[in-house]
Amino acid sequence: MTAVHTVDAGRAVEDYGYRPAPPGVRANMIFSADGAAAFQGRAGPLSSPADQRLLLALRAYADVVLVGAGTARAESYGPVRLGPDHRDQRTELGLGVAPPPIAVVSQSGRLPESMFGPWPPPLLVTSTRGARQNRERRCDIITSGDDTVDIADAVAQLRARGMHRILCEGGPTLLDELVGADLIDELCVTLAPRLAGCQPLGRAVPTGIPSPAALRLAQVLIGPEDYLYLRYVRH
Numbered sequence: 404m405t406a407v408h409t410v411d412a413g414r415a416v417e418d419y420g421y422r423p424a425p426p427g428v429r430a431n432m433i434f435s436a437d438g439a440a441a442f443q444g445r446a447g448p449l450s451s452p453a454d455q456r457l458l459l460a461l462r463a464y465a466d467v468v469l470v471g472a473g474t475a476r477a478e479s480y481g482p483v484r485l486g487p488d489h490r491d492q493r494t495e496l497g498l499g500v501a502p503p504p505i506a507v508v509s510q511s512g513r514l515p516e517s518m519f520g521p522w523p524p525p526l527l528v529t530s531t532r533g534a535r536q537n538r539e540r541r542c543d544i545i546t547s548g549d550d551t552v553d554i555a556d557a558v559a560q561l562r563a564r565g566m567h568r569i570l571c572e573g574g575p576t577l578l579d580e581l582v583g584a585d586l587i588d589e590l591c592v593t594l595a596p597r598l599a600g601c602q603p604l605g606r607a608v609p610t611g612i613p614s615p616a617a618l619r620l621a622q623v624l625i626g627p628e629d630y631l632y633l634r635y636v637r638h
C-alpha cells in the first residue's frame with residue numbers, strides 16, 4: 404500500500420520517510436506538471452521553499468552528492484552547507500558533522516569557480532581521456548572509463564571509498580546515464596504545480612534501455628503550495 408500524507412503545518416517534507424537514505428543511488432528531481440525539468444535553464448523557477456528545504460535535507464542524509472557538470476555550471480554549485488537542524492539529523496544518523504562532498508561528473512573538467520574556496524574542493528569524476536586533456540588540477544580526481552565516464556564503474560568507485568548513500572541531483576543527462584546503467588534505487592520527485600512548456604535540456608539523445616524500468620510508488624506527500632512529493636523505489 405502506498406502511504407499518502409498531507410504535510411502537517413509546522414512539519415517539513417523530510418520528516419516523512421526520507422531518512423535514513425537508502426544504501427544505493429537516490430535521485431532527487433523536480434518537474435513541472437507538464438514534465439519540464441527547468442525553466443530557462445534553471446530549476447529554481449519550478450521550486451518552492453519546502454522543496455529547497457527537502458533538497459538540503461536529502462544532502463544531509465547522503466555520503467556524497469553526485470551531479471553532472473552541466474548542472475554544477477547552470478546552478479553555480481558551491482559546497483554543501485547544512486543548517487543546524489540538518490546537521491543534527493546528520494549526526495543522529497551517525498554520518499558525522501562534516502557535510503557530504505560533491506562529486507561532479509565531467510569530461511571537460513569545466514567546473515564553476517563557485518565550487519572552489521576555503522573548503523575542500525569537489526571530487527571530479529572524469530574519464531582517462533578527460534583527465535589527460537582537462538586542466539582542472541585542484542580536485543581529487545576519480546577516473547573511470549577510457550573516452551567518457553563509465554557511470555557504473557564511477558558509482559562502484561564511490562562505494563569503494565565508503566560512499567554508499569549516493570544522492571544524485573541530476574541533471575537530466577546524468578540521470579539518463581544512471582537509468583541506462585540500471586543504477587537508480589530510489590527516485591524522489593517533486594511535482595511542481597507549474598506549466599513550463601517545452602524546455603529542451605541535456606544531450607537529447609534517445610536512451611539505450613530496451614523498455615521503461617518499473618518503479619513502485621512508496622509514498623505520496625501533499626506539501627505546501629500544492630506541491631506533490633513522490634518517492635519511488637525499484638521493484
Ligand SMILES: NC(=O)c1ccc[n+]([C@@H]2O[C@H](COP(=O)([O-])OP(=O)(O)OC[C@H]3O[C@@H](n4cnc5c(N)ncnc54)[C@H](OP(=O)(O)O)[C@@H]3O)[C@@H](O)[C@H]2O)c1
Nearest residue numbers: 432433444446471472473474510511552573574576577605
Ligand atoms: N529538475 C531538476 O531536478 C534538475 C536537476 C538538475 C539540473 N536541472 C537542470 O538541468 C540542466 C542541466 O542538465 P544537463 O542534462 O544539461 O546536464 P548534467 O546532466 O547536469 O551534466 C551533463 C554534463 O555532465 C558531464 N557528463 C555526463 N555524463 C558524462 C559521461 N558519461 N562522461 C563524461 N562526462 C559526462 C558532461 O560534462 P562536461 O560538459 O563538463 O564534459 C556533460 O556535459 C540545467 O538547466 C539545470 O538547471 C534540473
